[in-house]
Amino acid sequence: MINIIAGGKDKEILMLEKAAADFAKKQLAPEREANDAYPFGPFFDTVVQKAFDLDFFAVMLPEDLNGMGMGVKAFATVLEGLCQEDSSLGGILFTNASAQQVLMAAGGSALLEKITAAESLSDCLIAFPGFNNPRDVRNLARAKQGSDGFRLSGTVEYVVLGAMAGHALIPAHLDCEDDYTFFLVNLAEPGITLSEPVVSLGLHACPAVDMSFDNVAAQPVGKADQGSVYFGEMADIMHAAAAAMALGVMKGSFKEAFTFSQQRFQGGQEIIKWSELKRIVAEMAIAVQNAEMIVGMACHVADARIPGWELCTRAAALQVQKSACDVTTDGIQVLGGVGYMKDYGQEKRFRDAKQIQALLGMAPMKKIRYIESMIKGCKA
Missing domain, CATH: 2.40.110.10 (Butyryl-CoA Dehydrogenase, subunit A, domain 2)
Structure with missing residues (x-):
């Protein structure tokens, strides 16, 4: 599939894309089930530290605040790659970046500079x-x-x-x-x-x-008395990142379903050859490609600050997060009974998609905020 998020395929975005994919494959996928056992099992702090050492936590920070000085498209590329295997690290990155964005919106760059200058991971979070x-x-x-x-x-x-x-x-x-x-x-x-x-x-x-x-x-x-203003400015940007997390979950679910359907035999042939299952997998593929285009456009207009970009990022998050819930449901169905088992990633992706949908507030309330923003724009 075409990677719309990586858009123009500039060198820095491509490097981040590869780094995130390699990290997800080598650091997240092998221990996905064990890491998901937290808090009843150990926390994967060594993996989080490695992500910190790779500067995944500093992608959107301006260079004068000890960051990489890249936009939301770059951050979305990292989140999408990580969340294909395990969204928990993506949630950690998202949370920290959200707090950073609020501080910058509120004029707290001096405070943020001191925090990001710390050498240890915990002091920077x-x-x-x-x-x-x-x-x-x-x-x-x-x-x-x-x-x-x-x-x-x-x-x-x-x-x-x-x-x-x-x-x-x-x-x-x-x-x-x-x-x-x-x-x-x-x-x-x-x-x-x-x-x-x-x-x-x-x-x-x-x-x-x-x-x-x-x-x-x-x-x-x-x-x-201006907290809502700063939260809103942060959310305008971070909704694009939240959509990218949901896209990553969708891609991971589709890839696992597609691979499984070609390897699983039933009735003397691969199950992908059965028309009903073929239809389900096709719908998953179409949903992923549509989400790819939506997130790519949302990131583009946000980085370029094209008029109306704020509504675009919010609409992208609402739509892609909903699609992620549907795709992960289909992902379980393709695997049948084993889709509900922790041995595969589909069960976790199903739960993660629901959790990601709640980022920055409940989905029904975000829809109300969206239409309120449209009404406000019409009156301006």
Whole structure:
């Protein structure tokens, strides 16, 4: 199939594409089942460290912030390649990049520069509740300003990377504020309590915890009462990356189904020769190719900042994530009974596709936000 994400096939994109594919094949695929056992098994920290050493965490960061200075197309290329084999590492990369994008949108580049200059992986990572839109959360943490600065109290649920990052970017309400404000918290501060790892539907090795704050020192990021603005600016970009993750899952599911259907014999012939199964595999292939074109276009317009690109990336994520759920369902059906077993990757991809659909908030709410943005644009 044509790789639309890699678009113009410039040298740097091709290098990232190959690096991600090789990494997925050598580092992720062999231990996929074992890594998915987390938190009831060991965490694949050595693999995450190798991804850090390859600068996968710095793809979209500007060069003056210790990054590679590449756009969302480059980051999408990495995510798509990794997620074909195991999406958990993609979720880790996505979470950290989302927090970085919020900091940049809020004018916190100086803070981000200090974090990204750290030598250790944990000190460079930023925990973030990336599966929620704070506007849809009823009870956010609360912050108060005192003589010694701001203090944070309350509980924030499902903070991804909360147990392994050096900092966390937390949305919280200030007194008498309608919207919320983002606060950067050094996780070495006293008064922070972490729950046991939260067991999720998919992306098991993309660890999350509930975090409780008891009068913890925190630094506000950007203007007060402007959290939704910064989250929205981040989401405009990161929806393209989320779509790329879903595309990777789709590609992995199709490849496994296609290979299996040519190797499995039933009734004296390969099952791919049976017309009904051939139709299912064909529909998977068409869905993957359509998703490839959608993600490629979304990345292109986002990097070029073509007018209306924000709606394009959001629509891409909603459509491709939905398609991923359908394709992974078909992927299980092609394998039959063994498709439900952990010995193959289809069972995990089915769960991961559902989890990816929840990135940056629940799908129904994202659809409502989408039409609200269109209405706002019509009135402008």
